[in-house]
Amino acid sequence: MKLKKATVCAVLIVLVMICPAVAQEENNEEDNDQTPVEGAEIVVTAKRAAEDPFLSDRTVSILNRKALREAAPRTTPEALWDAPGAFVQETNFGGGSPIVRGLVGPQVLILVDGVRLNNSTYRTGPVQYLNLIDPYCIDRIEVLRGPGSVLYGSDAMGGVIQVFPVTPRDLRDPNRFGGGGTAAGRYSSADFGKKGHVHADIGYGPFGVLAGFSGGKTDNLIGGRDIGEQIHTGYEGSSAIGRVNLVFSDWKISTGYLFTEILDAGRTDKLFDKNSLQLYTNRNHLAYAKLEGNLRPIRTNAALTLSYQDFFERKKNLSVLDDYQTVAGAKRDDVEVSTLGSDLQIATDLVSGRLRLKYGGMYYGDRVGALGEAWDEESGGWDERTDKPYPDGSTYDNYGGYALIEGDPVFTDSGHVLRLGAGYRFHGMRGFSPEEDDLPEVDFSHQGHVFLGSLQYLYGSLFNAAFTFSQGFRSPNLQEAIQLGDTGKFFHIPNDELEPETADTFELVTRARWWRMEISVAGYLTRLHDLINRENTMWKGEQEIDGKPVVENVNGGEGILWGMEPELFFDVGWGFSLSGHMTYTWGEEDRLDGTTEPLTRIPPLYGQARLRYDTRPTGSWKAFVEAYCRGAGRQERLSPEDVADVRIPEGGTDAWLTYNVRVGLTLHDLIRLGLAVENLTDVEYKYHASGVYAPGTNAILTVELDF
Secondary structure (H helix, E strand, C coil): CCCCHHHHHHHHHHHHCCCCCCCCCCCCCCCCCCCCCCCCCCECCCCCCCECHHHCCCEEEEECHHHHHHHCCCCHHHHHHHCCCEEEECCCCCCCEEEECCEEHHHEEEEECCEECCCCCCCCCCCCHHHHCCHHHEEEEEEEECCCHHHHCCCCCCEEEEEEECCCCCCCCCCCEEEEEEEEEEEECCCCEEEEEEEEEEEECCEEEEEEEEEEEECCEEECCCCEEECCCCEEEEEEEEEEEEEECCEEEEEEEEEEEEEEEEECCCHHHHCEEEEEEEEEEEEEEEEEEEEHHHCEEEEEEEEEEEEEEEEEEEEECCCCCCEEEEEEEEEEEEEEEEEEEEEEEECCCCEEEEEEEEEEEEEEEEEEEEEECCCCEEEECCCCCCCCCEEEEEEEEEEEEEEEEEECCCCEEEEEEEEEEEEEEEEEECCECCECCEEEEEEEEEEEEEEEEEECCCEEEEEEEEEEEECCCHHHHHCCEECCCCEECCCCCCCCEEEEEEEEEEEEEECCEEEEEEEEEEEEEEEEEEEECCECCECEECCEEEEEEEEEEEEEEEEEEEEEEEEEECCEEEEEEEEEEEEEEECCCCCEEECCCCCCCEEEEEEEEECCCECCEEEEEEEEEEEECCECCCCHHHHHCCCCCCCCECCEEEEEEEEEEEECCCEEEEEEEECCCCCCCCCCCCCCCCECCEEEEEEEEEC
16 A cells, blocks of 8 residues: 555654754763863864854754764765755666755765865766765765855755765874774675775874775665566675875875776666666776865964866666667767866954954866767677767866855853854856867856855854855756767757856754754755756757757756755653654746746655664663654656656655664674664655665664774
């Protein structure tokens, strides 16, 4: 029997009204002091500076190292299932694209320790590239919900997801030496997935170095109930991490390296109706160096980051026979993007800290190479095609500068604070591709401005109310402006007259602490302008090429998004806590033809609720047990693109609700054992707009050993 939307909504609302959204250490029963203490949770993404998330004027979800260890997610996108306000769409099992406040793919910026992961070849719509960060290499994830373009530039329309890698120990004392590491393993039954990880670090005084490696493989995923085995969903991958830190006086030099490779991750949403299978291989090298420190005489700290990223994607398009296994024809496209980046951020305290100024600038430059090939049965090899994704030598430059000022005109001894903030960014870009075969030279650029303003009232660390206006934008990228050829459902032709998409967001955030409870409610309204959509056109006098409609990307769509995001935490006492969060998003677009339709890929109402018990440390062991439910309502408000999308069932995606348990045991602070059982009732379900069904009943075993 299928769940009705109203039933799921009622369950989620009742549960969320008695529980929390952010993981929080158990409070001492006699401790009513809510003042942040050393070691308390902090966030840096909202303001590019450390702050208590409760006191922030923006909404930021946090997944710290403890939460990541306990959840042991298969991928980084799946880690976001526990982050309020982040919905994860999976076109294939080897991917995962976060949807933040109704926006997806290149409309959401991904950062690694302040370095942009996004590049100019990210496809419009869902992308799988967050999976190029191994969860075992992560210390913390922060999700800024709402535009972040004033501080971070292009792509930060729906939000910013920032990943902070694990870092080596810093002993500071020049006479001390230490080392250690972690070995971990994970097994999951629904995909027979096996993964191992090890990293080790050494510290000597102010010097620290860390190195690690992960490897894993999944078989075909088994869905719930009648879904069974989903063929071509298995894949394998590996990753590596390196970090070196050096601290001297008020300055710190840190370098980082991340590598990830994912091999032949299958995309099967077109397999059964079009006998078409795509296999994706992605590889990414990211290296960066950061110099940061304090200039105490002028009350200023600064950080300069230089980075290099080499991104590779191979997409194989296979035509298969009716057994869905035998290959009848194949072609593949290779894209490689090299990116040089630089980012400078400076913060200065004025008027004894009552006025704070942040400013800086950035430049990222992409250089693109591509290759198109087709399989030749006679020669038994790959022959180069004349059509390929991008001309070799295509470039894309992205630059800008920003300033943010924040002050407290009212600040009383009793804890009342009135805080004002304002921000501005100048931004620019230029894209270029040389003439090649049928593609003429394409050269496009633009410059613009975005703004931010905030008004906030604080009462100590007990109450926070903030109203912000923030603008976001996304510059058209190379994939949208210059791509020529078959992209799956369409035959795309270039359009170098594209302008940026923009978003104007008004947001109201309230947070309160009382007794053992913490409540947060965020509401927002976003106006979208100049949305980039596909429009039917002609190429060399033809409306279709090889049966695919000819389209080009154009600006013109206007839209509106609004939503609510309640979160609640309740420390019951005696080791028990309740937690929960819920997200509702509504979106509509005024289309170029004058009609009004729902925006595409808008998530349904979704959320989760959790009951947890933590033992008090007893001798050499401690443990936790938690039961949680996660669910979503039915989504039947579909755009024309949604209706035509084979990933979405006819009439919409059904509501679903899963019940799950998780237990963990820590011995001597050295060994951590975990067991989770997801989808206890073996529900058949999928996340809206996903190309694969979620796992059926799935047992996950984890072990970690510190040495």
